[in-house]
Amino acid sequence: MIKVSNLSKSFHGNLILDDLSVEIEKGDVVALIGSSGAGKSTFLRALNCLEQADKGVLDLEGFKVDFSTITNKQRLELRKQTAMVFQHFNLFQHRTALDNVKEGLKIVKKMNDREAAQIALEQLEQVGLSDRAHYYPKHLSGGQQQRVGIARALAMKPKLLLLDEPTSALDPELVGEVLQTIKKTAATGQTMILVSHEMSFVYEVASKVLFLDKGKIVEEGTPDQVFNHPTSERAKEFLHNYFRNKTGNQ
Amino acid sequence: MGEIFDIxxxxxxxxxxxxxxxVSLQITVISMIVGLVFALLFAVIRxxxxxxxxxxxxxxxxxIRGTPIIVQLYLTYNGIPLLLKFINQEYGTDYNINAVPAMLFVLVTFAFNEAAYNSETIRAALQSVNKGQIEAAESLGMTYLQVLxxxxxxxxxxxxxxxxxxxLIGLLKGTSLAFVAGVxxxxxxxxxxxxxxxRFFEVYLALAIIYWVMTIIIEQLLRYMERRFSIPDSAQAVNRGGWFSWGRRGI
Incomplete structure (x- = not known):
């Protein structure tokens, strides 16, 4: 069980996260939706301290941290127990796909080279890229790079996987392969929080949807509840606009 | 001695x-290494x-950037003895000022000169690394030193x-000033x-040739290093030649 309580963050006097509290069961796939600037990415990044929250408490299956008093040691420990997939992949450009996945295992988990290589290869196999293990990121397509990013995160066996708009930087053609990989990961029971604009995918894969607006959770529930029976005006408006634009484009 | 030019x-x-x-190489190599260590330190501090x-x-x-290196050499050459004199006076020690090897003045001057110039280069290079990759490394749980x-x-x-x-090439040629400190x-x-x-012209010509050849050798070494550390241009090269990954191991 993962519990976030009273998470707040402001930046230059603007409240980005306004006293957020969420409870996540093991194996949950939580999707964060909302317009840009709603605080979705900041929320995700505050959970592993890439963004320093002003206050709030996180209970990660018993490992507790208070963000207002977090120590360096706690921050490293927190990051070891979580993993992140980034919008722009952020692969280490000077290392091959295999070495990207091995990096955390060797340096953070202190595994020897053979052990790390074995796990890394298994992970690459999982995302369907074992034949690209020795390619450098710049020789891979965006979709392949993101799958390596997912393999790198999963290799760390995180208690919580954070995905920050994993398909937003991809060509439409390449979105599918990454979504497939995420879906497959969700099916293994991996607990994750996903920020995404792919509403139909969210509907399909999420066990819980949070709709954020101005740093607050204004709608929370199963995909069916949030998408088909939203109660707040803001969520109704957002979904209405989203689906209108969607059909308008087609 | 009759000829105008004696080959x-x-x-x-x-x-x-x-x-x-x-001697010239010793000054170059030691100053460069010590200089780089300080340059990195300065860059991180800034x-x-x-x-x-x-x-x-x-x-x-x-x-350092605002003063000529020859003036810096004079300053260390005359400043370190003064400093030792001061220490002897203040703390009652008995360091022999004349026992300080001339080489030390030269190494100190060149090392700090290199540190100052190279710290800017290193700072720019460190800052050129994509911030996203640093965040990715941090998110894996690496400490700042590990990320670095x-x-x-x-x-x-x-x-x-x-x-x-x-x-480095500038430094090698700059070592020709070490004589002002008696090296x-x-x-x-x-x-x-x-x-x-x-035979002034002939000797200096010989000297020029030696510096030139040394510079060419250094240039070749650098070119090799650049090739070795950069990411190969085509995916095929990665598959065919295992030496790239071999050569890159350890960094």
């Missing part, structure tokens, strides 16, 4: 000059904006090699030889 004097002075080549230290480093770099060593430095190195190479390196030796055989 033999050129060839005979080359081996005599080469006798002290190790990037992390550590109070007091950061300002001190800024002033120091400005001073595993992600930032290897990529910054590729960016920094060409300008640092220029600095006999190649240029000083050239002065001595030509002072006895009066």
């Amino acid at each position: 033999n004097a050129v060839f005979t002075s080359i081996p005599r000059l080469l006798e002290v080549l190790p 990037m992390k904006k550590i109070p007091v230290l950061s300002q001190l480093v800024t002033v120091f770099i400005s001073f 060593k595993r992600v930032i430095m290897p990529q910054a190195l590729v960016v920094a090699i060409p300008p640092l190479g220029n600095a 006999i390196e190649m240029t000083a030796k050239g002065k001595i030889i030509s002072g006895s055989n009066f």
Whole structure:
């Protein structure tokens, strides 16, 4: 069980996260939706301290941290127990796909080279890229790079996987392969929080949807509840606009 | 001595000059290594904006860049003995000022000179590394030092090699000033030889050739390093030649 309580963050006097509290069961796939600037990415990044929250408490299956008093040691420990997939992949450009996945295992988990290589290869196999293990990121397509990013995160066996708009930087053609990989990961029971604009995918894969607006959770529930029976005006408006634009484009 | 130009004097002075080549190389290599260590330290201090230290480093770099190296050599050559005298007086110690080897003055001056110039190069190179990759490394649970060593430095190195190479070549030629502190390196030796055989042009020509050849060798080494540390251009090269990954191991 993962519990976030009273998470707040402001930046230059603007409240980005306004006293957020969420409870996540093991194996949950939580999707964060909302317009840009709603605080979705900041929320995700505050959970592993890439963004320093002003206050709030996180209970990660018993490992507790208070963000207002977090120590360096706690921050490293927190990051070891979580993993992140980034919008722009952020692969280490000077290392091959295999070495990207091995990096955390060797340096953070202190595994020897053979052990790390074995796990890394298994992970690459999982995302369907074992034949690209020795390619450098710049020789891979965006979709392949993101799958390596997912393999790198999963290799760390995180208690919580954070995905920050994993398909937003991809060509439409390449979105599918990454979504497939995420879906497959969700099916293994991996607990994750996903920020995404792919509403139909969210509907399909999420066990819980949070709709954020101005740093607050204004709608929370199963995909069916949030998408088909939203109660707040803001969520109704957002979904209405989203689906209108969607059909308008087609 | 009748000829206007004596080609033999050129060839005979080359081996005599080469006798002290190790001195020039020693100054170059030691100053560069010590200089790079301090340069990295200075760069990190300025990037992390550590109070007091950061300002001190800024002033120091400005001073080194704003004064000729020959003046800096004179300052250390005369300043270190003064400092020792002061220490002897204040703390009742008995350091022998005359026992300080001339080489030390030269190494201190060149090392700090290199540190000042190269710290700017290194700072720019470190900052050129994509911030997203640093965040990715942090999100895996790496400490700042691990991120620096595993992600930032290897990529910054590729960016920094060409300008640092220029600095190295400049340093090798700059060692010709070491004679003002009383160190006999190649240029000083050239002065001595030509002072006895009066074949000034021939000796200095020999000297010029040696510096030139040394520079060419350094350039080749740098080119090799640049190739070795950069990411291969085509995916095929990665598959065919395993030597790329072999050569890159350990960084």
